Amino acid sequence: xxxxxxxxxxLFRKEGxxxxxxCEQNLNHDAMYWxxxxxxxxxxxxxxxxxxxxxxxGDIAEGYSVSREKKESFPLTVTxxxxxxxxxxxxxxSAGSPRSGSPLHFGNGTRLTVT
Amino acid sequence: xxxxxxxSPSLSVQEGRISILNCDYTNSMFxxxxxxxxxxxxxxxxLISISSIKDKNExxxxxxxxxxxxxxxxxxxxxxxxxxxxxxxxxxxRGFGNEKLTFGTGTRLTIIP
Numbered sequence: 001x002x003x004x005x006x007x008x009x010x011l012f013r014k015e016g017x018x019x020x021x022x023c024e025q026n027l028n029h030d031a032m033y034w035x036x037x038x039x040x041x042x043x044x045x046x047x048x049x050x051x052x053x054x055x056x057x058g059d060i061a062e063g064y065s066v067s068r069e070k071k072e073s074f075p076l077t078v079t080x081x082x083x084x085x086x087x088x089x090x091x092x093x094s095a096g097s098p099r100s101g102s103p104l105h106f107g108n109g110t111r112l113t114v115t
Numbered sequence: 116x117x118x119x120x121x122x123s124p125s126l127s128v129q130e131g132r133i134s135i136l137n138c139d140y141t142n143s144m145f146x147x148x149x150x151x152x153x154x155x156x157x158x159x160x161x162l163i164s165i166s167s168i169k170d171k172n173e174x175x176x177x178x179x180x181x182x183x184x185x186x187x188x189x190x191x192x193x194x195x196x197x198x199x200x201x202x203x204x205x206x207x208x209r210g211f212g213n214e215k216l217t218f219g220t221g222t223r224l225t226i227i228p
Contacts, residue, residue, distance in 0.1 A: 009156075040124070040220055042119075042121075042219055042221055043159070043206075043218040048215065058215065090159070103149055103161035103164060104216060105161070106158030106159050106160070108157050108158045109156070109158050111156070
Protein backbone atom coordinates (compact mmCIF):
# COMPACT_ATOMS: atom_id res chain seq x y z
CA UNK A 1 0.00 0.00 0.00
CA UNK A 2 1.89 3.07 -1.27
CA UNK A 3 2.02 6.34 0.56
CA UNK A 4 3.96 9.00 2.41
CA UNK A 5 4.93 8.48 6.03
CA UNK A 6 5.78 11.37 8.29
CA UNK A 7 7.07 10.77 11.77
CA UNK A 8 6.54 11.55 14.50
CA UNK A 9 2.98 12.89 14.46
CA UNK A 10 3.67 15.22 17.41
CA LEU A 11 7.05 16.66 18.36
CA PHE A 12 8.01 18.91 21.23
CA ARG A 13 11.31 20.76 21.49
CA LYS A 14 12.92 23.44 23.57
CA GLU A 15 13.83 26.72 21.95
CA GLY A 16 17.38 26.74 20.61
CA UNK A 17 17.43 23.06 19.64
CA UNK A 18 17.55 21.79 16.09
CA UNK A 19 14.98 19.13 15.21
CA UNK A 20 14.65 16.84 12.18
CA UNK A 21 11.30 15.77 10.75
CA UNK A 22 11.18 12.53 8.82
CA CYS A 23 9.44 11.97 5.48
CA GLU A 24 9.53 8.67 3.60
CA GLN A 25 7.61 7.70 0.45
CA ASN A 26 7.21 4.38 -1.35
CA LEU A 27 5.36 5.79 -4.36
CA ASN A 28 8.52 5.89 -6.48
CA HIS A 29 7.97 9.61 -6.99
CA ASP A 30 10.85 11.76 -8.17
CA ALA A 31 9.76 15.06 -6.61
CA MET A 32 9.25 15.77 -2.92
CA TYR A 33 8.16 18.90 -1.07
CA TRP A 34 7.91 20.40 2.40
CA UNK A 35 5.08 22.76 3.29
CA UNK A 36 4.19 24.51 6.48
CA UNK A 37 0.64 25.27 7.60
CA UNK A 38 -0.20 28.06 10.03
CA UNK A 39 -3.73 29.11 11.03
CA UNK A 40 -5.27 31.43 8.44
CA UNK A 41 -2.24 31.27 6.15
CA UNK A 42 -2.78 28.23 4.02
CA UNK A 43 0.19 26.11 3.01
CA UNK A 44 3.56 27.71 2.32
CA UNK A 45 6.41 25.99 0.49
CA UNK A 46 9.65 25.55 2.43
CA UNK A 47 11.85 23.39 0.18
CA UNK A 48 11.41 21.03 -2.73
CA UNK A 49 13.48 18.45 -4.55
CA UNK A 50 12.91 17.21 -8.08
CA UNK A 51 15.65 14.59 -8.06
CA UNK A 52 18.07 12.88 -5.70
CA UNK A 53 20.96 15.07 -4.50
CA UNK A 54 19.24 18.26 -5.67
CA UNK A 55 16.84 20.63 -3.92
CA UNK A 56 15.62 24.22 -4.16
CA UNK A 57 14.39 26.81 -1.70
CA GLY A 58 10.72 27.56 -1.56
CA ASP A 59 9.06 30.75 -0.36
CA ILE A 60 10.01 30.47 3.32
CA ALA A 61 13.30 28.52 3.45
CA GLU A 62 15.07 30.65 6.06
CA GLY A 63 15.86 28.66 9.21
CA TYR A 64 15.33 25.29 7.53
CA SER A 65 17.59 22.77 5.81
CA VAL A 66 16.95 19.58 3.85
CA SER A 67 18.80 16.69 2.25
CA ARG A 68 17.86 14.26 -0.51
CA GLU A 69 20.34 11.39 -0.43
CA LYS A 70 17.76 8.76 -1.36
CA LYS A 71 14.73 8.91 -3.62
CA GLU A 72 12.47 7.68 -0.83
CA SER A 73 13.54 10.13 1.86
CA PHE A 74 13.45 13.92 2.27
CA PRO A 75 14.11 14.92 5.89
CA LEU A 76 13.59 18.51 7.04
CA THR A 77 15.68 20.08 9.79
CA VAL A 78 14.19 23.00 11.67
CA THR A 79 17.15 24.94 13.01
CA UNK A 80 17.38 27.30 15.95
CA UNK A 81 17.53 30.15 13.40
CA UNK A 82 13.85 29.64 12.49
CA UNK A 83 12.06 32.40 14.38
CA UNK A 84 8.58 30.85 14.55
CA UNK A 85 9.04 27.08 14.29
CA UNK A 86 5.79 26.01 15.95
CA UNK A 87 3.56 24.84 13.08
CA UNK A 88 2.06 21.87 11.26
CA UNK A 89 4.57 20.51 8.74
CA UNK A 90 3.45 18.62 5.65
CA UNK A 91 5.56 16.53 3.31
CA UNK A 92 4.36 15.78 -0.22
CA UNK A 93 5.51 14.01 -3.35
CA SER A 94 4.60 13.94 -7.02
CA ALA A 95 5.41 11.73 -9.97
CA GLY A 96 8.13 13.91 -11.39
CA SER A 97 7.36 17.45 -12.46
CA PRO A 98 3.61 17.97 -12.54
CA ARG A 99 3.66 18.90 -16.22
CA SER A 100 0.14 17.67 -16.70
CA GLY A 101 -1.07 19.21 -13.48
CA SER A 102 -0.59 15.90 -11.67
CA PRO A 103 -1.31 16.62 -8.04
CA LEU A 104 0.81 16.38 -4.94
CA HIS A 105 0.27 13.48 -2.54
CA PHE A 106 0.58 14.55 1.09
CA GLY A 107 1.60 12.76 4.27
CA ASN A 108 -0.42 13.19 7.46
CA GLY A 109 1.87 15.84 8.86
CA THR A 110 3.98 16.48 11.95
CA ARG A 111 2.85 19.03 14.49
CA LEU A 112 5.95 20.68 15.97
CA THR A 113 5.69 22.68 19.18
CA VAL A 114 8.69 24.66 20.37
CA THR A 115 8.62 26.21 23.83
CA UNK B 116 2.16 39.47 -2.27
CA UNK B 117 -1.01 37.44 -1.91
CA UNK B 118 -1.64 35.92 -5.31
CA UNK B 119 -4.51 33.68 -4.21
CA UNK B 120 -7.47 34.62 -2.01
CA UNK B 121 -10.16 32.50 -0.46
CA UNK B 122 -12.30 35.26 1.00
CA SER B 123 -14.69 33.07 2.97
CA PRO B 124 -12.95 31.45 5.95
CA SER B 125 -16.06 29.39 6.69
CA LEU B 126 -19.27 28.21 5.07
CA SER B 127 -22.26 26.25 6.41
CA VAL B 128 -24.58 24.36 4.08
CA GLN B 129 -27.60 22.15 4.67
CA GLU B 130 -27.13 18.48 3.78
CA GLY B 131 -28.38 17.78 0.26
CA ARG B 132 -27.94 21.35 -0.92
CA ILE B 133 -25.17 22.75 -3.11
CA SER B 134 -21.88 23.94 -1.58
CA ILE B 135 -19.99 26.59 -3.54
CA LEU B 136 -16.40 27.43 -2.61
CA ASN B 137 -14.54 30.27 -4.28
CA CYS B 138 -11.01 31.44 -5.01
CA ASP B 139 -9.73 34.59 -6.66
CA TYR B 140 -6.26 34.94 -8.10
CA THR B 141 -4.09 37.66 -9.59
CA ASN B 142 -1.33 35.80 -11.46
CA SER B 143 -2.18 35.27 -15.14
CA MET B 144 0.63 32.73 -15.48
CA PHE B 145 -1.13 29.98 -13.54
CA UNK B 146 -1.76 27.07 -15.88
CA UNK B 147 -3.35 24.44 -13.65
CA UNK B 148 -5.87 24.89 -10.86
CA UNK B 149 -6.51 22.29 -8.16
CA UNK B 150 -8.75 21.74 -5.15
CA UNK B 151 -7.69 19.89 -2.02
CA UNK B 152 -9.73 18.74 0.97
CA UNK B 153 -8.26 18.52 4.46
CA UNK B 154 -9.50 16.92 7.66
CA UNK B 155 -7.99 17.99 11.04
CA UNK B 156 -4.57 16.52 11.83
CA UNK B 157 -4.33 14.93 8.37
CA UNK B 158 -2.63 15.89 5.13
CA UNK B 159 -4.66 17.42 2.28
CA UNK B 160 -6.08 15.04 -0.30
CA UNK B 161 -6.48 15.93 -3.94
CA LEU B 162 -10.06 16.39 -5.15
CA ILE B 163 -10.18 17.73 -8.68
CA SER B 164 -8.21 19.93 -11.08
CA ILE B 165 -8.70 21.96 -14.23
CA SER B 166 -6.36 23.17 -16.94
CA SER B 167 -6.29 26.82 -17.90
CA ILE B 168 -7.55 25.91 -21.37
CA LYS B 169 -10.85 24.63 -19.97
CA ASP B 170 -13.69 26.31 -18.12
CA LYS B 171 -15.33 23.31 -16.45
CA ASN B 172 -14.36 19.90 -15.15
CA GLU B 173 -16.68 17.41 -13.48
CA UNK B 174 -16.03 14.38 -11.29
CA UNK B 175 -19.07 12.86 -9.66
CA UNK B 176 -20.52 15.31 -7.14
CA UNK B 177 -17.65 17.76 -7.67
CA UNK B 178 -17.44 20.34 -10.44
CA UNK B 179 -14.75 22.96 -10.83
CA UNK B 180 -15.38 26.13 -12.83
CA UNK B 181 -12.71 28.49 -14.12
CA UNK B 182 -13.45 32.04 -15.24
CA UNK B 183 -10.14 33.32 -16.59
CA UNK B 184 -11.37 36.78 -17.50
CA UNK B 185 -12.50 37.31 -13.90
CA UNK B 186 -9.56 35.29 -12.49
CA UNK B 187 -12.01 33.28 -10.47
CA UNK B 188 -12.12 29.59 -9.58
CA UNK B 189 -15.00 27.82 -7.90
CA UNK B 190 -15.83 24.34 -6.63
CA UNK B 191 -19.40 23.09 -6.56
CA UNK B 192 -20.38 20.09 -4.45
CA UNK B 193 -23.84 18.71 -5.04
CA UNK B 194 -25.51 17.18 -3.18
CA UNK B 195 -23.53 18.06 -0.05
CA UNK B 196 -22.98 15.23 2.43
CA UNK B 197 -21.86 15.26 6.09
CA UNK B 198 -18.52 13.69 5.09
CA UNK B 199 -17.80 16.78 3.01
CA UNK B 200 -17.25 18.78 6.21
CA UNK B 201 -13.57 19.73 5.99
CA UNK B 202 -11.25 22.58 5.06
CA UNK B 203 -10.94 23.14 1.31
CA UNK B 204 -7.86 24.70 -0.29
CA UNK B 205 -7.51 25.92 -3.83
CA UNK B 206 -4.04 25.57 -5.31
CA UNK B 207 -2.44 26.98 -8.43
CA UNK B 208 0.49 25.90 -10.54
CA ARG B 209 2.64 28.53 -12.23
CA GLY B 210 3.36 26.77 -15.45
CA PHE B 211 5.43 24.19 -17.27
CA GLY B 212 8.70 23.48 -15.51
CA ASN B 213 7.71 25.42 -12.38
CA GLU B 214 7.04 22.89 -9.67
CA LYS B 215 5.62 25.10 -6.97
CA LEU B 216 1.94 25.12 -6.01
CA THR B 217 0.52 28.29 -4.47
CA PHE B 218 -2.24 27.57 -1.97
CA GLY B 219 -5.16 29.65 -0.78
CA THR B 220 -5.85 30.16 2.91
CA GLY B 221 -8.67 27.62 3.03
CA THR B 222 -12.43 27.60 3.63
CA ARG B 223 -13.92 25.51 6.42
CA LEU B 224 -17.07 23.84 5.09
CA THR B 225 -19.61 22.52 7.59
CA ILE B 226 -22.51 20.41 6.33
CA ILE B 227 -25.52 20.61 8.61
CA PRO B 228 -27.53 17.36 8.82
